[in-house]
Amino acid sequence: xxxxxxxxxxxxxxxxxxxxxxxxxxxxxxxxxxxxxxxxxxxxxxxxxxxxxxxxxxxxxxxxxxxxxxxxxxxxxxxxxxxxxxxxxxxxxxxxxxxxxxxxxxxxxxxxxxx
Numbered sequence: 389x390x391x392x393x394x395x396x397x398x399x400x401x402x403x404x405x406x407x408x409x410x411x412x413x414x415x416x417x418x419x420x421x422x423x424x425x426x427x428x429x430x431x432x433x434x435x436x437x438x439x440x441x442x443x444x445x446x447x448x449x450x451x452x453x454x455x456x457x458x459x460x461x462x463x464x465x466x467x468x469x470x471x472x473x474x475x476x477x478x479x480x481x482x483x484x485x486x487x488x489x490x491x492x493x494x495x496x497x498x499x500x501x502x503x
Contacts, residue, residue, distance in 0.1 A: 392449050399461050408474075410465070412458055466493055 390398075402410060417424035417433070427433050465471070466489060475489070476482040 390449075392453075395449070395454075395457060399457070402461070402465060406470075412461065414454070414458065463493065 398412075417427050424433075472486065475485055479485040
């Protein structure tokens with residue numbers, strides 16, 4: 389599992405590389421999968437709702453802290469003024485692309501209630 393230090397290093401690398409796009413995924417063991425059954429049997433699923441389930445990790449990063457880091461990283465990287473200028477300069481329909489991006493990010497801007 390990742391530690392808070394390795395997560396921070398990943399965010400720093402994103403800042404350094406400044407990629408056009410990126411994706412960060414949270415591991416979700418889907419019901420019916422072998423891994424879901426194994427983790428459930430080991431008591432390692434942190435919350436009951438499978439769509440919200442995170443697998444416990446040794447760094448003791450809480451669900452709320454992990455989701456907060458993810459949300460802050462996406463918002464900071466995708467809403468950076470430098471990025472907006474790049475999009476506006478490179479897209480024929482820049483305002484439409486920006487509007488679509490903001491709609492996508494709206495889902496990350498709303499904190500989820502604690503489980």
